[in-house]
Amino acid sequence: MSFSLETWASPKIAQLQQMLLSSFETEESILHQACKYPLQTGGKRIRPLFLLATMEALGEELSQDAYICATALELIHTYSLVHDDLPCMDDDDFRRGKPTVHKIYGDGNAVLVGDAILTKAFEILSQCTPTHLPALLACIGKAAGTVGMIGGQALDVGLEGKITDLEQLKQLHSRKTGALICAAIDLATILCSVSEEKQATLHQFGQKIGLAFQLADDILDAEEDAKADGPPSFVKFLGINATAQQAEHLLEESLTLLNSLENPEALRRLALFTVKRDH
Amino acid sequence: MSFSLETWASPKIAQLQQMLLSSFETEESILHQACKYPLQTGGKRIRPLFLLATMEALGEELSQDAYICATALELIHTYSLVHDDLPCMDDDDFRRGKPTVHKIYGDGNAVLVGDAILTKAFEILSQCTPTHLPALLACIGKAAGTVGMIGGQALDVGLEGKITDLEQLKQLHSRKTGALICAAIDLATILCSVSEEKQATLHQFGQKIGLAFQLADDILDAEEDAKADGPPSFVKFLGINATAQQAEHLLEESLTLLNSLENPEALRRLALFTVKRDH
Numbered sequence: 001m002s003f004s005l006e007t008w009a010s011p012k013i014a015q016l017q018q019m020l021l022s023s024f025e026t027e028e029s030i031l032h033q034a035c036k037y038p039l040q041t042g043g044k045r046i047r048p049l050f051l052l053a054t055m056e057a058l059g060e061e062l063s064q065d066a067y068i069c070a071t072a073l074e075l076i077h078t079y080s081l082v083h084d085d086l087p088c089m090d091d092d093d094f095r096r097g098k099p100t101v102h103k104i105y106g107d108g109n110a111v112l113v114g115d116a117i118l119t120k121a122f123e124i125l126s127q128c129t130p131t132h133l134p135a136l137l138a139c140i141g142k143a144a145g146t147v148g149m150i151g152g153q154a155l156d157v158g159l160e161g162k163i164t165d166l167e168q169l170k171q172l173h174s175r176k177t178g179a180l181i182c183a184a185i186d187l188a189t190i191l192c193s194v195s196e197e198k199q200a201t202l203h204q205f206g207q208k209i210g211l212a213f214q215l216a217d218d219i220l221d222a223e224e225d226a227k228a229d230g231p232p233s234f235v236k237f238l239g240i241n242a243t244a245q246q247a248e249h250l251l252e253e254s255l256t257l258l259n260s261l262e263n264p265e266a267l268r269r270l271a272l273f274t275v276k277r278d279h
Numbered sequence: 280m281s282f283s284l285e286t287w288a289s290p291k292i293a294q295l296q297q298m299l300l301s302s303f304e305t306e307e308s309i310l311h312q313a314c315k316y317p318l319q320t321g322g323k324r325i326r327p328l329f330l331l332a333t334m335e336a337l338g339e340e341l342s343q344d345a346y347i348c349a350t351a352l353e354l355i356h357t358y359s360l361v362h363d364d365l366p367c368m369d370d371d372d373f374r375r376g377k378p379t380v381h382k383i384y385g386d387g388n389a390v391l392v393g394d395a396i397l398t399k400a401f402e403i404l405s406q407c408t409p410t411h412l413p414a415l416l417a418c419i420g421k422a423a424g425t426v427g428m429i430g431g432q433a434l435d436v437g438l439e440g441k442i443t444d445l446e447q448l449k450q451l452h453s454r455k456t457g458a459l460i461c462a463a464i465d466l467a468t469i470l471c472s473v474s475e476e477k478q479a480t481l482h483q484f485g486q487k488i489g490l491a492f493q494l495a496d497d498i499l500d501a502e503e504d505a506k507a508d509g510p511p512s513f514v515k516f517l518g519i520n521a522t523a524q525q526a527e528h529l530l531e532e533s534l535t536l537l538n539s540l541e542n543p544e545a546l547r548r549l550a551l552f553t554v555k556r557d558h
Contacts, residue, residue, distance in 0.1 A: 106367070141405060150394055
């Protein structure tokens with residue numbers, strides 16, 4: 001019987017969705033409704049799935065802690081989109097085909113919604129079993145903070161100067177999107193208490209697949225809409241063919257790193273899906 | 280020799296200040312500079328001091344954990360001010376006599392700065408000794424989130440409808456400012472592993488002093504600037520005299536709750552200072 005990524009993922013996404021929404025269901029309020037809105041507009045749930053697939057690859061049962069960490073990662077990704085879409089940031093009116101939070105609730109409330117979702121991400125971590133909590137918290141905090149996602153965001157908006165070469169662009173994306181994807185894998189290795197060597201190998205996998213994900217994104221963007229005045233992208237620096245080649249190369253390298261794992265099928269397929277979205 | 284609150288507080292504030300800034304000193308970046316800016320513009324550091332004074336009142340040494348939690352609280356308070364001041368929120372150009380973050384770095388970057396400071400608050404908690412970490416994290420997350428500070432903020436901007444009576448106004452302030460002040464006291468009781476009874480008494484103290492703090496704030500605001508079209512305030516609902524009486528009454532009640540504590544002098548004086556700022 002062949003492995004279906006969809007069959008593997010869908011009960012996990014359902015469980016995650018329930019946990020994402022339950023974070024804001026304790027109280028009847030417009031604020032809670034507003035917080036649930038960006039959690040209900042779809043999304044591939046790539047980060048949570050990477051965490052769960054990595055645990056499975058390591059031969060471990062998917063624990064409640066795994067789902068809590070997966071939920072926290074998706075909450076952090078979601079808040080970053082809510083704030084990114086604000087008029088004072090990227091100024092996007094639509095996200096996943098639906099009006100963005102600030103278009104519905106106003107700019108000030110969208111700031112609050114993002115803040116609330118970010119705060120909730122950390123609050124729910126308190127429900128993890130205490131043993132791993134310090135490491136989990138440190139990992140997520142670092143990935144989401146100024147050396148990770150927010151740092152990448154600052155590079156993206158030009159706070160640290162213009163992006164003029166490929167190295168800077170890699171730096172930007174390894175933080176802006178790579179950090180949370182890498183954190184998904186790192187969190188799994190923390191939860192499974194693996195050896196340092198295995199942790200390092202999987203971290204490398206996370207870095208490579210995170211970059212490949214961004215290259216694939218740039219190719220999709222370039223195919224959809226080839227703006228000469230758009231933001232710096234790998235396609236602009238390298239051309240579409242070399243970008244596609246590099247994504248393919250990173251994918252191969254990352255898959256090789258999974259060879260020694262116990263049960264890597266889902267992780268392998270998720271990596272493939274991440275780079276070749278038509279799969 | 281008489282007790283001087285200033286002598287008591289100033290080495291603690293210096294230690295705290297060093298910890299606040301060190302959070303953003305690992306890397307040379309404009310983002311880190313921008314994050315340090317609102318942490319360098321003064322402020323009374325009421326929340327950290329309440330935490331430290333409560334620990335002292337309970338007869339405990341001020342541990343590294345106490346300072347970490349105090350730093351986290353002040354980081355959360357600071358991020359909330361950065362976001363509050365944004366044009367899409369309160370639109371304030373000055374805070375503590377200095378230009379607000381968005382006036383210097385732009386609106387989008389001020390959103391990122393707030394996000395980064397909030398994220399850092401949770402990240403540093405990972406350095407606490409693991410025993411108390413789940414309870415500390417849950418306490419701070421709840422106080423900072425939708426049932427606490429952000430919920431109060433949402434009430435303040437009218438997301439849940441107009442404030443038309445005193446009960447709603449109390450609700451607003453018990454969340455917007457009260458929650459973090461109460462958390463300061465609750466965190467101390469967690470760190471000191473006190474009995475549930477003592478915890479409940481001190482929590483009550485926190486609620487009362489948090490409300491008294493807001494009443495005192497409203498009186499100061501009314502004395503400075505009596506706008507008829509300003510936001511709802513206790514002075515508007517009760518008049519200045521009744522507001523002052525109620526603040527005095529809450530202060531007395533809260534001080535009574537400290538009677539059985541081992542070493543309540545600093546906490547007592549801090550409570551007095553909070554309500555009567557001219558002391």
